[in-house]
Amino acid sequence: MDGDTVKSANDYMTKILKQTMVTIDNEGFQISLYDFYTFVETIYLSWRNIQDDSFPNAHKFLERFPLFNNGYNIKRVHAIELVDKLVKQLAWKFTHITERIAWIEPVNKQPSGDINNSDLYNNYLVHIEKPESECLEVDGNKRSIFRVGLGTEEGIKWLSVTPEKLGRQGLLNKFPLKVYIQKHAVDRIKERLGDNFHKLNFFLIASAIINCEVSPVEGDGILISCKFNSLKVGYLKACIIGDKVLIRTFLFLTNNSTPEGNKLETLLGIQKEDKKYLGIDKLNLFINSDIEQNENLKTIFRQAGCSHLFEIKKYLSGDQDHFIQCAASFSKYLGLEN
Numbered sequence: 001m002d003g004d005t006v007k008s009a010n011d012y013m014t015k016i017l018k019q020t021m022v023t024i025d026n027e028g029f030q031i032s033l034y035d036f037y038t039f040v041e042t043i044y045l046s047w048r049n050i051q052d053d054s055f056p057n058a059h060k061f062l063e064r065f066p067l068f069n070n071g072y073n074i075k076r077v078h079a080i081e082l083v084d085k086l087v088k089q090l091a092w093k094f095t096h097i098t099e100r101i102a103w104i105e106p107v108n109k110q111p112s113g114d115i116n117n118s119d120l121y122n123n124y125l126v127h128i129e130k131p132e133s134e135c136l137e138v139d140g141n142k143r144s145i146f147r148v149g150l151g152t153e154e155g156i157k158w159l160s161v162t163p164e165k166l167g168r169q170g171l172l173n174k175f176p177l178k179v180y181i182q183k184h185a186v187d188r189i190k191e192r193l194g195d196n197f198h199k200l201n202f203f204l205i206a207s208a209i210i211n212c213e214v215s216p217v218e219g220d221g222i223l224i225s226c227k228f229n230s231l232k233v234g235y236l237k238a239c240i241i242g243d244k245v246l247i248r249t250f251l252f253l254t255n256n257s258t259p260e261g262n263k264l265e266t267l268l269g270i271q272k273e274d275k276k277y278l279g280i281d282k283l284n285l286f287i288n289s290d291i292e293q294n295e296n297l298k299t300i301f302r303q304a305g306c307s308h309l310f311e312i313k314k315y316l317s318g319d320q321d322h323f324i325q326c327a328a329s330f331s332k333y334l335g336l337e338n
Helices: 003-019 033-047 058-063 072-093 183-193 195-199 201-211 259-268 272-278 295-303 308-315 327-333
Strands: 021-023 030-032 101-107 123-129 133-138 141-147 149-152 155-158 177-182 222-228 231-241 244-252
Touching: 003 030, 003 033, 003 072, 021 033, 021 072, 030 033, 033 072, 072 101, 101 149, 101 155, 133 244, 177 183, 183 195, 183 201, 183 231, 183 244, 201 222, 201 231, 222 244, 231 308, 259 272, 259 295, 295 308, 295 327
Parallel strands: 177 244
Antiparallel strands: 021 030, 101 123, 133 141, 141 177, 149 155, 222 231, 231 244
């Protein structure tokens, strides 16, 4: 990784460590992981190597920290394991599904000499590799496609899915298909869900493939539900080509050709251009506007199966400086005032 990426990773990790709390005693006292490593762990690593005769009045120093005698090691192991987990997840933030796959491997430091100093080192190897790619003819045109993989301690684990899980039948319905994606799909995630999800595109896409909830669709296409914290935000639109399942694009929940988008069209009589004009083809409007406060609009979105779009704002920070007052004009445009 370059210097800017390393700094970004360090800043992000510091933020996560300060936000994550752990219990360090039997009374339920909690501190952040950042304070645990910065203060508590630093004192403990010195405390555990001191004997009563290490220096004058050493026993008084040891007595000052009864915490370390009361089951602290169990709490400590939990905190260290949690940090390792967060460090490994950090790689997801820097994985770009069509450019690089990152994973982080812990390196164990062996004790040296008479003093166990292995805990003084938190060493990790950062691995970055380009995803497999190839040129495939799709709809008569040559397209670059990229294989979807997860970075693990053992290396890249390439995702696969069976035709059976995609709702297809036949003699080969249990034969694993390689999962590929077009850059177009990643671009649509950024456009329709915003920058926060663009950074999480790897997690969003991988979890959709692993869970593989498929909705009925006309023709040969496949719609795979795309969720964030169990809340549906849209679909990956895919197709099967040979021994591959290719993710072609991302459809926001209200877009045409989704079950929810089609239901909205029926309920409101609106077309694709209406959705684009109103801005309801992007997540931003549901996070940064007052449409949830309009009961008529909210009821219709619920009837169409889009209630998750109102719930997801609790996980995202809205932009109060650009809050949109649009519910009244929407209601008038859609003829709901009467």
